[in-house]
Amino acid sequence: GAVVSQHPSWVICKSGTSVKIECRSLDFQATTMFWYRQFPKQSLMLMATSNEGSKATYEQGVEKDKFLINHASLTLSTLTVTSAHPEDSSFYICSARSGQGMNTEAFFGQGTRLTVV
Amino acid sequence: GENVEQHPSTLSVQEGDSAVIKCTYSDSASNYFPWYKQELGKRPQLIIDIRSNVGEKKDQRIAVTLNKTAKHFSLHITETQPEDSAVYFCAAPLPGYQKVTFGTGTKLQVIP
Numbered sequence: 001g002a003v004v005s006q007h008p009s010w011v012i013c014k015s016g017t018s019v020k021i022e023c024r025s026l027d028f029q030a031t032t033m034f035w036y037r038q039f040p041k042q043s044l045m046l047m048a049t050s051n052e053g054s055k056a057t058y059e060q061g062v063e064k065d066k067f068l069i070n071h072a073s074l075t076l077s078t079l080t081v082t083s084a085h086p087e088d089s090s091f092y093i094c095s096a097r098s099g100q101g102m103n104t105e106a107f108f109g110q111g112t113r114l115t116v117v
Numbered sequence: 118g119e120n121v122e123q124h125p126s127t128l129s130v131q132e133g134d135s136a137v138i139k140c141t142y143s144d145s146a147s148n149y150f151p152w153y154k155q156e157l158g159k160r161p162q163l164i165i166d167i168r169s170n171v172g173e174k175k176d177q178r179i180a181v182t183l184n185k186t187a188k189h190f191s192l193h194i195t196e197t198q199p200e201d202s203a204v205y206f207c208a209a210p211l212p213g214y215q216k217v218t219f220g221t222g223t224k225l226q227v228i229p
Contacts, residue, residue, distance in 0.1 A: 093160060093161075
């Protein structure tokens, strides 16, 4: 299947600093990628839809100025957590679909474990 | 938008027994229903999916059934093994929309 690579796999940062997470589709072009956040023992919560060449679409309750998304190419989307706080500590994971149709499998990156201290 | 409910939230079975996880969805336009398995600290992996033109699909010990009238679909795992222990998520993406909304997840524990 298609490969989505996410980096870094884990990061520890100080409160108030910013962290950038990268999501790459390695063997296909992804005009749309998705960013999810997963707290312990909870489901994957969609944060935003990243659209190549245009602004991201954020889900209700997600602060667009805090979670900056850039999708500058067909294979790369980045999520920057700005002014991180301990409550931002979570598992962040991206996904992309390889097909043009809607009924296609979603492939996930490895996820990034963010710990804000 | 689509609303997906998943039950149960936790499920413990003895090794060799069967496990069934059920999801219901709200929008009758949905026509693709994947199931994902997520092991602790790892990414979700697609294990099986079904499209609305069939009522059942099977892949070795895993099967998915779909009831479009009732708007629910179920994951069936037979002859469970300890390595089946994980969290399982269903999804029901709306046609015409790229984004995928997941169910709340089911933590399956297979007891040796």
